[in-house]
Every structure is written in structure tokens, then in C-alpha cells.
Amino acid sequence: MSYQTEYDRSMKDPAGFWGDQAKALEWFKAPQTILTTDADGIGHWFGDGEMNTSYMALDHHVKNGRGDQTAIIYDSPVTDTKRKYTYSELTDEVARTAGMLADLGVVKGDRVIIYMPMIPEAVISMLAVARLGAIHSVVFGGFAPPELAQRIDDSTPKVILTASCGIEIKRVIEYMPLLNKAIDLSKHKPQSCVVFQRPQCNAPLAAGRDHDWATLLAKSKAVGCTPVKGSDPLYILYTSGTTGKPKGVVRENGGHAVALKYSMKAIYNVDAGDVFWAASDVGWVVGHSYIVYGPLLQGCTTIVYEGKPIMTPDAGALWRIISEYKVKSFFTAPTAFRAVKKEDPDALLMKPYDLSKLQVIFSAGERLDPPTQEWLTEKSGKTVVDHWWQTETGWGITANLWGVEPKPVKLGSSTLPTPGFDVRILDENGKQMAANEQGYIAIKLPLPPSCMNRVWGDDDKFREGYLQFLPGYYTTGDGGYIDDEGYVFVMGRVDDVINVAGHRLSTGEIEEVVAGHPAVAECAVIARDDDLKGQVPMGLVVLKSGATIDEEALEKELIARIREHIGGIACYKNTVILKRLPKTRSGKTLRKTLNCIVNGREYTVPSTIDDTSVINEIITTLRERGFLA
Numbered sequence: 001m002s003y004q005t006e007y008d009r010s011m012k013d014p015a016g017f018w019g020d021q022a023k024a025l026e027w028f029k030a031p032q033t034i035l036t037t038d039a040d041g042i043g044h045w046f047g048d049g050e051m052n053t054s055y056m057a058l059d060h061h062v063k064n065g066r067g068d069q070t071a072i073i074y075d076s077p078v079t080d081t082k083r084k085y086t087y088s089e090l091t092d093e094v095a096r097t098a099g100m101l102a103d104l105g106v107v108k109g110d111r112v113i114i115y116m117p118m119i120p121e122a123v124i125s126m127l128a129v130a131r132l133g134a135i136h137s138v139v140f141g142g143f144a145p146p147e148l149a150q151r152i153d154d155s156t157p158k159v160i161l162t163a164s165c166g167i168e169i170k171r172v173i174e175y176m177p178l179l180n181k182a183i184d185l186s187k188h189k190p191q192s193c194v195v196f197q198r199p200q201c202n203a204p205l206a207a208g209r210d211h212d213w214a215t216l217l218a219k220s221k222a223v224g225c226t227p228v229k230g231s232d233p234l235y236i237l238y239t240s241g242t243t244g245k246p247k248g249v250v251r252e253n254g255g256h257a258v259a260l261k262y263s264m265k266a267i268y269n270v271d272a273g274d275v276f277w278a279a280s281d282v283g284w285v286v287g288h289s290y291i292v293y294g295p296l297l298q299g300c301t302t303i304v305y306e307g308k309p310i311m312t313p314d315a316g317a318l319w320r321i322i323s324e325y326k327v328k329s330f331f332t333a334p335t336a337f338r339a340v341k342k343e344d345p346d347a348l349l350m351k352p353y354d355l356s357k358l359q360v361i362f363s364a365g366e367r368l369d370p371p372t373q374e375w376l377t378e379k380s381g382k383t384v385v386d387h388w389w390q391t392e393t394g395w396g397i398t399a400n401l402w403g404v405e406p407k408p409v410k411l412g413s414s415t416l417p418t419p420g421f422d423v424r425i426l427d428e429n430g431k432q433m434a435a436n437e438q439g440y441i442a443i444k445l446p447l448p449p450s451c452m453n454r455v456w457g458d459d460d461k462f463r464e465g466y467l468q469f470l471p472g473y474y475t476t477g478d479g480g481y482i483d484d485e486g487y488v489f490v491m492g493r494v495d496d497v498i499n500v501a502g503h504r505l506s507t508g509e510i511e512e513v514v515a516g517h518p519a520v521a522e523c524a525v526i527a528r529d530d531d532l533k534g535q536v537p538m539g540l541v542v543l544k545s546g547a548t549i550d551e552e553a554l555e556k557e558l559i560a561r562i563r564e565h566i567g568g569i570a571c572y573k574n575t576v577i578l579k580r581l582p583k584t585r586s587g588k589t590l591r592k593t594l595n596c597i598v599n600g601r602e603y604t605v606p607s608t609i610d611d612t613s614v615i616n617e618i619i620t621t622l623r624e625r626g627f628l629a
């Protein structure tokens with residue numbers, strides 16, 4: 001089958017194409033209506049099918065003879081632990097954990113927050129919630145209490161599942177103080193919290209609210225799978241947008257299962273029984289789709305890795321895992337490869353390992369910069385494939401379809417649109433741009449299965465945030481171009497979203513925290529290019545008149561504030577005090593111009609600015625601070 005035939009069919013006959021893909025899964029009641037499109041052009045998939053994602057990912061395989069195959073390998077260099085779960089063991093563990101949640105009153109449609117490190121219980125929790133037809137919302141363990149509190153208030157969970165601690169290389173991070181603070185901050189209070197006690201830390205439990213995981217699990221009975229409709233939500237995952245408040249992306253059960261199952265073969269070329277590894281975290285969409293659901297729906301073995309690409313113990317960690325578990329298809333973010341390259345430029349730590357089972361290395365989360373792609377290709381001898389996607393889609397919008405027809409790799413491009421995605425480059429009036437011309441990357445509606453079609457708790461927000469700007473299209477927030485062979489080049493965000501080490505953050509949200517400092521009158525948080533992390537935020541700050549704090553003291557205080565409000569993952573380090581910010585006549589800060597200046601790129605001063613001397617002032621200050629040559 002050629003890529004073009006596959007892609008064309010998905011465009012001409014979406015219902016036929018995806019209806020056929022749905023047959024690869026075991027439904028309780030097969031969907032009769034594959035696609036309906038509402039007045040706004042938003043697609044709804046498999047609405048009348050009956051299913052359970054946990055059943056499709058676990059029980060189905062046990063029933064079909066895969067019970068003794070390894071489902072999960074837990075490899076944790078930070079605790080010196082390795083453990084395997086077969087499909088039978090995992091199914092049993094998930095069914096009993098679902099029983100534990102049912103005993104706490106969780107029923108279909110209830111929300112359960114999962115705030116956990118990279119341990120098997122995090123995956124088990126997700127599948128247990130899904131088993132009950134409830135909705136999980138995983139919150140990345142690196143987020144600070146106010147971020148968790150926002151998600152508690154928005155998703156109003158009945159139960160929160162957590163662990164006593166996470167481990168960052170050698171540092172034990174206690175979760176209970178963070179969770180307690182978040183619950184203090186939130187208006188909504190969960191009925192119960194269940195705490196998985198780890199040997200590294202025993203968390204004190206609040207009487208009445210908190211329960212010990214092992215005690216509850218010992219008393220619980222295995223429960224079966226609750227049928228849900230294809231359109232019922234499986235999970236909510238919060239992601240940063242242009243506003244300070246994160247958006248709850250709703251993922252529906254049916255479209256999600258169908259798209260992920262399809263992608264495992266079409267994109268990653270893995271079959272049941274193969275070992276697939278996405279080195280990410282279950283707190284991110286990559287972790288949801290390709291540590292948990294995709295590989296298990298396909299009957300693969302997946303790896304839960306509690307460690308880093310470097311430092312646990314060294315830059316050979318990724319190669320050790322690939323070799324030890326015979327990984328066929330591997331996937332991580334460019335920042336991880338850059339970290340490995342920096343520590344081990346000659347890839348000497350790759351040499352002891354047999355990587356012969358590895359077919360292809362996949363990269364996503366941020367643009368794979370050509371030097372890193374070239375380095376990795378040369379050192380590993382493998383094909384390195386970039387693919388582009390978002391929390392909102394849950395899987396690749398553009399990719400090189402390794403299981404359909406591998407295409408030649410072009411450096412800097414995430415290859416061709418994936419079946420189902422009608423990718424266009426448009427100008428701000430919705431006019432299509434010619435080949436090689438840069439513009440807004442948009443996707444013509446309806447979006448394929450798995451893509452979001454609503455924001456949790458706010459129907460209008462999806463239309464306003466994604467559909468209003470270019471009617472008939474979903475706006476991705478990314479800019480780029482398509483070349484004359486149809487290859488898509490994603491060049492970066494066109495909004496205020498910033499990508500720090502593959503983690504998506506909003507500069508608007510960081511600005512709110514900086515602006516909350518008592519000495520700050522106003523500020524602009526700008527994404528500065530960074531060799532390792534891709535981008536890092538930098539604060540350009542104007543002080544209130546009369547404020548006497550010096551730059552060094554302010555910088556320290558702002559670093560502490562950002563860590564406390566958002567988390568260390570924001571990697572906020574630099575603050576520059578300016579006399580004033582460049583503004584348009586209507587008072588808008590010229591962020592785009594500032595971005596170019598900070599990154600030493602060419603800039604144009606818009607005609608809407610009266611006094612250009614402010615620009616020279618800023619350049620002089622940045623030079624004095626050593627940020628500009």
C-alpha cells in the first residue's frame with residue numbers, strides 16, 4: 001500500500017476509512033454511525049459504539065492468548081528496581097484497583113486526578129479509572145501546588161490518587177505536602193485521597209480524607225469493565241494556551257482507541273508482541289498515548305522508565321534500555337537527544353550496547369533541529385524520524401508512515417500529513433499560501449478520530465480558542481510551510497506558548513506570576529533560544545516607581561516565585577530590569593519584536609510605535625548583561 005493511496009482514501013471517505021480501522025478493536029457493540037459533523041463543522045466519532053478502553057487494552061489480549069506476555073516493564077535506575085507485569089497480572093491489578101475506586105464511590109463519569117511519579121501504579125490507576133467508565137486527569141508530578149489546585153477546581157475530582165514521593169535523580173520529592181497545599185488552595189475538595197506509600201518516604205495521612213493504597217487494595221475485589229459510549233470522555237489533560245489558565249482537553253474513548261491502534265502499525269510499524277518505548281512521562285500527552293494506551297491496545301510490551309536520559313547514571317541510559325529489552329521502536333523528545341549529545345558527543349556510551357532490534361528512532365515534542373537529527377543518525381546508524389503533534393490531537397498530525405510506506409527523510413521536516421489530517425498553510429485571512437511560503441498551520445475540519453472536540457466544562461472555549469480565527473479550520477497555534485513535495489516544516493508557535501525541554505508552558509501564565517511580585521509594575525516574558533532545552537523563559541521587567549530592589553535580588557525572588565507557582569520545569573532563570581517596554585499606540589507590548597531582539601534575530605519596528613529609542617535602550621541593556629553580542 002502506498003502512502004498516497006492510504007492518505008487519499010482517508011480524505012475522500014473518512015467514515016469508510018475509520019470505520020474499517022475500528023474493526024481492529026473488540027467493541028461491546030460495534031459503532032453504526034462512524035462520523036457526524038455538527039453545524040460548526042466539528043466531527044464526532046463512533047458516538048453509538050459501546051466499549052471500554054481498559055477492556056480493549058487488557059482483557060481482550062488475555063482472552064486472545066496474550067496473558068503470559070509481558071505488558072509492562074518497569075525500569076527505575078533511581079530506585080534500582082526492575083519489574084515485569086504480564087497482561088494477566090496487569091489486568092488483575094487494574095481490576096482490583098478499579099474495585100478499590102468503586103469502594104470509594106467512583107462511578108461512570110466521575111473524575112479522578114492522578115498525581116504520581118513514573119511508577120507502574122500510575123499506569124494501573126489510569127486503566128482502573130477507565131475500567132469504571134470514569135474520567136482520569138493526570139497531573140504531571142513536576143507541577144507546583146497552584147497548578148494542581150487549578151486542575152482540581154476545573155475537573156472537580158471525587159478521588160485523588162497519589163504516591164508518597166517522586167525521585168528526581170537522587171532527590172526525594174515528597175508529594176503529600178504539595179497535595180495538601182493544593183487542596184488548601186482549591187475551592188473543590190476531593191472526598192478521598194489514596195496514597196501509594198513508597199519505601200523512600202512514608203507519608204502522613206489525614207484522618208477521614210486519606211487512605212493507604214495497600215490497605216484498601218488488600219480489601220478490594222476485582223471488578224469488570226463498565227461499557228461506555230464511543231463519545232464518552234476517557235480523560236481530561238490540561239495544557240497551556242495563550243491565557244494564564246490551562247485548558248482541559250477532553251479525549252473521547254472511541255476515536256482515541258481507533259486512532260492510537262491505527263498509529264501503532266501505520267506510524268511506528270509495531271505489531272502485537274513487539275517492544276515499544278516512549279521515554280516521556282505519563283503526565284504528558286506522549287505518555288498517555290504511547291507509554292500507556294497505544295502500545296497496550298496493540299498488544300505490545302511498553303516500558304515505564306523512572307529515570308532521565310543522562311545522570312541515571314549516565315548518557316548511555318537510553319541505549320541500555322533499548323538493548324536490554326530489545327526495543328523495536330523508540331520515541332522521545334529532541335531535548336533528551338541534545339542532553340545525551342552534550343554529555344557524550346562521540347556516543348562512546350552507545351558502543352557497549354546491541355541496538356540491532358531497534359528499527360527507527362522517533363522524535364516529537366518540539367522541532368527536531370537538523371544538527372541533532374544528523375548527529376543521532378550518524379551515531380546510531382538508524383533512521384531518525386521527526387513527527388509533529390499536540391495534546392489536542394493525541395497523535396501525529398504529520399509523520400513518516402513507517403508501517404505504510406517509508407518516505408525519504410528531509411532534515412527539519414516532520415514529513416507528510418498523517419491520514420485524516422487535511423493540513424493547510426493559510427494567511428490571516430484564510431487564503432491558502434503557495435508551496436514554501438510560511439503561514440499559519442491549520443487543519444481543515446472535521447478533525448480525525450482522537451482529536452479534541454471540546455474543552456472540559458466550557459463548550460465555547462474550543463470554538464473561540466481554535467476555530468474562530470480561521471473559519472472551517474482548526475488553528476494549531478504553529479507556523480510553518482509545506483514544500484513542493486508536500487513535506488511539512490513546523491517552525492514554531494505563533495502564539496504565547498513556549499516549549500521548554502519538550503514541556504509546553506504559557507508565557508502569559510509566567511507573566512502573571514512575575515507581575516505579582518510587589519516591586520514589578522509590568523513585564524514581558526520572552527522565550528529565549530537555548531541549546532539544551534530549546535527555549536527558556538526570560539523576564540523583562542519594569543519596576544514600580546520608588547521600588548529599590550536590585551536586579552540580582554529580584555531575579556532570585558522571581559526564580560523562587562515561579563518554582564512555587566508553576567514548578568522547577570519552567571526553568572526560569574534570567575530577569576532583566578528595563579526602564580520601559582516597547583508598546584504600540586494602543587498600549588500593547590511588542591512581544592514579537594522583543595522576541596527577535598532577545599534572540600539576536602532581525603526585527604522590524606512596527607509603524608504603530610511612536611518612540612523607537614526604547615528599542616535601542618533595551619539592546620544596550622541586554623548587551624551590558626551579556627545576553628547580546
Ligand code: COA
Binds near residue numbers: 502
Ligand atoms: N517532579 C518534580 N520535579 C521535576 C520533575 C518531576 N516529575 N521533572 C522535572 N523536575 C524538576 C527537575 O528536578 C529540575 O529541578 P532543579 O531545577 O531543581 O534541578 C527542574 O524541574 C527542571 O527539570 P528538567 O527540565 O528535567 O531539567 P534537567 O536539567 O533536570 O534535565 C533533561 C535536563 C534534558 C535531562 C530533561 O529536561 C529531560 O529529560 N527532558 C526530556 C523531557 C521529556 O521527555 N519530555 C517529554 C515530552 S514528549
Ligand code: AMP
Binds near residue numbers: 239386387391503
Ligand atoms: P504538547 O501539546 O505539549 O504536545 O505541545 C505541542 C506543541 O509542541 C506543538 O504545537 C508544537 O509547537 C510543538 N511540537 C511538538 N512536536 C513538534 C515537532 N515534531 N516539530 C515542531 N514542533 C513540535
